[in-house]
Structures are given as structure tokens and as C-alpha cells.
Amino acid sequence: MEMERQNDLNLKATELRLGLPGSDEQPEKRNNKRASSEMDNSSDGEKGDQECAPPTKTQVVGWPPIRSYRKNVIHAKKTEADAAGMYVKVSMDGAPYLRKVDLKVYKSYPELLKALQNMFKCTIGVYSEREGYNGSEFAPTYEDKDGDWMLVGDVPWEMFSTSCKRLRIMKGSEAKGLGCL
Amino acid sequence: MSHDPAEMSEDDERPPPADRGRAEYADQVLENVLENVLVFLTCRRDRNSVSLVCKSWCRAEALTRSELFIGNCYAVSPARATERFERVRSVALKGKPRFADFSLLPPDWGAHFAPWASAMAGAYPGLEKVYLKRMSVTDEDLAVLARSFPRFKELALVCCEGFGTSGLAVVANHCRQLRVLDLIESEVTDDEVDWISFFPDGGTSLESLIFDCVECPINFDALERLVARSSSLKKLRLNRYISIGQLYRLMIRAPQLTHLGTGSFSPSEIVQQGDQEPDYASAFAACRSLVCLSGFREIIPDYLPAIYPVCANLTSLNFSYANINAAQLRSVISRCHKLQILWVLDSICDEGLQAVAATCKDLRELRVFPIDAMENNEGPVSDVGFLAIAEGCRKLQSILYFCQQMTNAAVVAMSNNCPDLMVFRLCIIPRYRADRITGEPMDEGFGAIVKNCKKLTRLAVSGLLTDRAFSYFGQYGKLVQTLSVAFNGDSDMGLKYVLEGCSSLQKLEIRDSPFGDSALLSGLHHYYNMRFLWMSSCRVTRRGCREIARQMPGLVVEVFSWNNNAQDRGEENDIVETLYMYRSLARRVDAPKYVEIL
Numbered sequence: 001m002e003m004e005r006q007n008d009l010n011l012k013a014t015e016l017r018l019g020l021p022g023s024d025e026q027p028e029k030r031n032n033k034r035a036s037s038e039m040d041n042s043s044d045g046e047k048g049d050q051e052c053a054p055p056t057k058t059q060v061v062g063w064p065p066i067r068s069y070r071k072n073v074i075h076a077k078k079t080e081a082d083a084a085g086m087y088v089k090v091s092m093d094g095a096p097y098l099r100k101v102d103l104k105v106y107k108s109y110p111e112l113l114k115a116l117q118n119m120f121k122c123t124i125g126v127y128s129e130r131e132g133y134n135g136s137e138f139a140p141t142y143e144d145k146d147g148d149w150m151l152v153g154d155v156p157w158e159m160f161s162t163s164c165k166r167l168r169i170m171k172g173s174e175a176k177g178l179g180c181l
Numbered sequence: 182m183s184h185d186p187a188e189m190s191e192d193d194e195r196p197p198p199a200d201r202g203r204a205e206y207a208d209q210v211l212e213n214v215l216e217n218v219l220v221f222l223t224c225r226r227d228r229n230s231v232s233l234v235c236k237s238w239c240r241a242e243a244l245t246r247s248e249l250f251i252g253n254c255y256a257v258s259p260a261r262a263t264e265r266f267e268r269v270r271s272v273a274l275k276g277k278p279r280f281a282d283f284s285l286l287p288p289d290w291g292a293h294f295a296p297w298a299s300a301m302a303g304a305y306p307g308l309e310k311v312y313l314k315r316m317s318v319t320d321e322d323l324a325v326l327a328r329s330f331p332r333f334k335e336l337a338l339v340c341c342e343g344f345g346t347s348g349l350a351v352v353a354n355h356c357r358q359l360r361v362l363d364l365i366e367s368e369v370t371d372d373e374v375d376w377i378s379f380f381p382d383g384g385t386s387l388e389s390l391i392f393d394c395v396e397c398p399i400n401f402d403a404l405e406r407l408v409a410r411s412s413s414l415k416k417l418r419l420n421r422y423i424s425i426g427q428l429y430r431l432m433i434r435a436p437q438l439t440h441l442g443t444g445s446f447s448p449s450e451i452v453q454q455g456d457q458e459p460d461y462a463s464a465f466a467a468c469r470s471l472v473c474l475s476g477f478r479e480i481i482p483d484y485l486p487a488i489y490p491v492c493a494n495l496t497s498l499n500f501s502y503a504n505i506n507a508a509q510l511r512s513v514i515s516r517c518h519k520l521q522i523l524w525v526l527d528s529i530c531d532e533g534l535q536a537v538a539a540t541c542k543d544l545r546e547l548r549v550f551p552i553d554a555m556e557n558n559e560g561p562v563s564d565v566g567f568l569a570i571a572e573g574c575r576k577l578q579s580i581l582y583f584c585q586q587m588t589n590a591a592v593v594a595m596s597n598n599c600p601d602l603m604v605f606r607l608c609i610i611p612r613y614r615a616d617r618i619t620g621e622p623m624d625e626g627f628g629a630i631v632k633n634c635k636k637l638t639r640l641a642v643s644g645l646l647t648d649r650a651f652s653y654f655g656q657y658g659k660l661v662q663t664l665s666v667a668f669n670g671d672s673d674m675g676l677k678y679v680l681e682g683c684s685s686l687q688k689l690e691i692r693d694s695p696f697g698d699s700a701l702l703s704g705l706h707h708y709y710n711m712r713f714l715w716m717s718s719c720r721v722t723r724r725g726c727r728e729i730a731r732q733m734p735g736l737v738v739e740v741f742s743w744n745n746n747a748q749d750r751g752e753e754n755d756i757v758e759t760l761y762m763y764r765s766l767a768r769r770v771d772a773p774k775y776v777e778i779l
Contacts, residue, residue: 060612061283061284061285062280062283062284062285062692063283063612063667063668064551064554064583064608064610065282065283065608065641065665065667066283066550066551066554066583067282067283067340067366068282068283068284069366069368069394070501070550071554102506105482105506107481107483111483
């Protein structure tokens, strides 16, 4: 991890900046609304030295105050997790609005399917390589990196979770086309 | 050990020579009586008071003190401590300042256990217990412990480093009466020694074996045999190299456990659907005395239901390594009505905290750690979850909460709802962040905490704070003993308010805040009452530090920076990178080159 020492001796404390919410690269918005008008920064003469270049997301040593042991353990998990997937939209035919699921929370197809069934109160049924989800009311499909719509379950879980862009739970009748291939 | 003041009140009244013999006899009888009484006095603050009465009381107290606590290993020399207290059976030593945990202390700074080990080896042959926190401990030191104390029973190493599995093997093998071996958040080198196998054959007296921080594989068969022959074992915390299958085998041999650290809580290989797995839930159900659960180092949430049988009795649950979501947490927490201590990751989100607030009405301590330590605009927990806790957990005494956003309103709410708060540590990760909704500094929130929480002894602050917040701390924080400040304040006034107002202050650690010499010098009246002051990346100069050292000979004033050589000390007006000063009856003889003692 790149670590830079904070060398600016708290010039940051007196600098004024504007930033848009949601834009991580923008520096922190310093609010000038003070609770009391007595708060006067003139006691330190360095007020004039305003930082022009925003340090933004430099890694500050020892901040936040988490023991390195814990940071290492959690960081390791996080990088594993980040690599595995993210929130994807899930639509179901006939449902009025979409949902989102966090793919990295699940480690296998059964887990994901169970969650989807709970979320949408539907029955998806059991996957088979030959028949897909034939016989079920619904079949789960996904859009992969190439923009193609695939049947959920064909490829190993890791491959699926890294390439899945969105999910769609199709009505069984429509899904027949996919399953028969 | 609390500060032994330069002057003790002495009994100056000496009777005239003719009566001296009888007076001395009377003194001796009094001392004997006193010793028999003092033996029952355990609270160290009371003992310190007793020792101040007069010389003979001081002597009697010293002879009857069996538990020695030294809060700063550099406050007194080992020789002096062992000379004064002759009959010690238990020693607790703390070394490095807490900011060492966050890489703010250069390596090899000190806090070596070795001189203490050798002093005690000579002075305390009956030593039974050693507790070390943030000390540098070598394998050789552990060997000294193991060789020198035939009645040695309890060893606890918390946040220590410098030793490895070979040192553990020596302790395991030689300390035949060992009851407690607790390794907590320590760094243990993997010397590839199978230390578990070094416990002697035959029954052991082990009551507590904690090694969840040991980052190397364990000989499981040896561990299983050890657990089987340790019928007194109550506390067992496994490291992440123990799979859930192995956990099962250990649990069925030790249903008497009260504290369990579950190791990885996942299987060692991929488990196919349809594989026969043990009935983990039944193993948990058999542990009827289980009250404290931790571990879950590599949890697969599918296995969570296994712990349901013990939830109703749990008083302490540590999920702080478990990346679980709100629903997964709820499935467990909704059953934990007796829970008093909960540590979690913020993966549970505000929603998870709401579930906690709904069930855990007895909660005393909550810690919420962040998965993502970067400064972001949003995070999974915020003032929303915080407020839920404030409203649901009225008996809260201690909180540590990491978040990206907070509001004064939520903090004020907690100050009103949780009157028992003693420890309040709020870490708003983005530095200088203001109230999420009003854009105001966080002064009013933190101010309300010191004002309304009448039992507050420990405070850690963050976010955008002006000197006004510090004026509140000085005005209301009369019981505050420990204060941590980081990236806060506007001017010297901030620190002045604290030093002048917080009359109980013992430990003050400050980083990256605009406090300079004038503020530093305003604390002269109080520094002898404190254990230490730490200031890094502030505005104090060498000149200011030297002035402190000059005026207060009872303090050790250490000044250092990461890039300092002995020759390259810098000018008097230069700002000092780190100042660490503490009251002491000794001079450091083992300081590394980059430490300058003024």
C-alpha cells in the first residue's frame, strides 16, 4: 500500500474548498457555518497559506486508527470479495420494479437461487445441464460481459459471478428456448 | 504503578531516646497488625493511598502487595520496583504508547521485557502470573520465565511482538502448572516449531488457551489430544487454520467450554452438495455453558445456523472478522437477548444495527469496525444505525464506532439516552468531516457526550471539531482520564481548554492537530498527574519541549522523528515530529538512536 506521510502541518485545517457530493476525487467540502462567531482562526499566522493542490485520497499513516493486524486481515478479505463481484440489477418478468443483489455475498448457485426465490417469492426449480430449468415456473438468466443472455448455472460459479452484468428471471415458457440448446 | 511522589509524608515524630525501645516494639506490633489487614486490600488505588500515610504504612503496604501493576514500563526501573515490593506473585506491565498500534511509533523503540524478566527472576521466585501489553518479548525472555518460576501459572501477552513459536514451546513444556496461556492480538513468528506438542503428556491444568492471533498452522492431532486431557479447559480460542470440521471434533471433547473462538468457521475443502457433514448445531447445543463466542475468521454464512442453540445464553459475541450482511446478522442476533458485548464489521449495515437495537436491550459494549478503511462519501453504517443503537440499547457503557458520515443529532441522542456511557470512541473516517445534514462542525455532538454522560472516563474524537468542542471537554469532562484527538481543533486554545479543565486526565494522545508550545506549556501544573502525553505532527517545537523538560525534572521528554540521526538533531525552532513524555523515576538507558531525551 502506498503510504504518504501527512506533511502539511494542518494547513488543511484552515483551507477552504468546495466539492460535489459523490465525487470522490474532489477534496472535502469545508463548511464555513460555525456555531459561534467567536471562532476565529486568526490566532495562527499560516491562514494565508492555502493549499492549492488537493491531496485527496492520499493514504495517511495510521488513519483511520485500526490496528494493522485487523487491517491486514480485513483487507485480504476485501480484495477477495471485490474480485468476485458486485451489485447487479435483477428483474423478474411481471414484477413492477427491479431489485439489486450483491453477488459477492454468495459463494454458490444454490445460495444465489435461494436468495432470488426469497426476494421475488417465486419458484425457480432445480438446474440440470441437459434440461436447464425445464418444468419450473421461472428460469434465471443473466447478461454477461459480451452482452449475451445466458442461462444461470452453466459455468462455474466464479466465472459466472465475475462476468454477470445483470440478472433476469424469465417466465419458464420463454426460457424454454435457452434450455433446449 | 501510580506515581510515587517525590515527597512521601513521613512520620517525623521520634520519641526521646529513653522510650525508643518500647516505641519501636509498639511500631513493630502495629506493622504486623497492619500487614494482616492490608493483605485484604486489593484495589491498587487504595493501596497507593495507604502507602502515602507514613513510612511504616508504606513498608507494610509494600510487603503485602502481591499484584504489581506498572502502567508504563519506563516509569520506574525494574530494580527499584523489585526492591520496594518483595512478595509479588503477579505482575502486569504495559509498554509502548497506544499509537504504536497505528504505525506511529518507529520500530525498535523499546518496551523490552528482558530487563524485567531478569530482575523478577532474582526477586520473585514465587511468581505466578505475568500480563504484558505492548511489550517487546523475545523467545529468550519466555525461556527465562519458564526456567525461573516453578509455580508459574498464567501468561497473557496482549499486543506484544518479538517472539515466536519456539518461545511458546518452551513455556508449554516447562511450566507444568500452567493454567492460562493467552495470546491476544500479538505478532507471533512462525519458527515452524510444533509448540502444541510440547505440552507435557498426562493431564494439564489448562483453563484458558487463546491463540487466535497466531498466524501459522497448528498440529491438529496434538491439539485434539491436548484438549482431551485438559478437563479444566474453559476458554479456547482457535486460529484461522482450524477448519469447522476440526472445530467440531474439539467441541465434542470440551462441552464444558465457556469461551470459544471458532477458528475459520469454514470447511477446509470445497464441500459438495450432498456430502455428509457433522451436525455442528448439536456440538454447539452440547456446550451448555458457552457464553462468549468469537472467531469466524473465514466464515461461510451457510454455517451460521449451527450457533443458534447457544445464542440465548451468549453474553459476548465477536463477529469483527465476519463479513456478513444484515440478514445474516439478524438471524443470529434476534436470538441473543442476553448479549452484553458485540463486536461486528460494518458489513451488517445500518439495517443490521437496527436489528441489534431491537433485541439486545442489555448491550453494554458495541464495536463496529470498517471493512473499507478508505475515506468515502458514503459507507454501510452511518448516523442512522448509530441512532438506532442509541434508542434501543439504553444500558450502553462503551462504544467504538467507525463510519463515513455522522450527525450531531445522533450523537446528542446517544448522550441523552445512554447515561451509563463510560467509553465513547467515534471515528468518522474522512478527516475534517462535518455534520452530514447541517454541515456544522461536530462540536455540539461531542460536547453533549461530555456534558450528559456523567460517568465518561474515556473519549476519542474525530470529524470537524473547532476549539469550541475542546472548551466543552474542559468544562464538562471532569472525569475524563483518556482523551484521543486526531485532525481536530483550530488553535492552541483547544489544547489549553483540555489541560486546564480536565482535572482527571491521565493519558492524552494527539496527532495532526494545530497545538503548539503555548498550549504545551499551559499543562505544567498537571503533567505529574498524568501517565503520558503524546503529540505527533502538531506544532510543538524543540524549544517548547526543552522548556518542559527543564521545568519538570520528573518527566522524561522524548522527542523523535522517523528520519532522525543522532547527529542531525535539528534547530530549536524546528517543529518536532513526535513528542512523547511521561512521568518517571528512572532515566531510559535503552533508547534507540532516533530518540532524543531532552
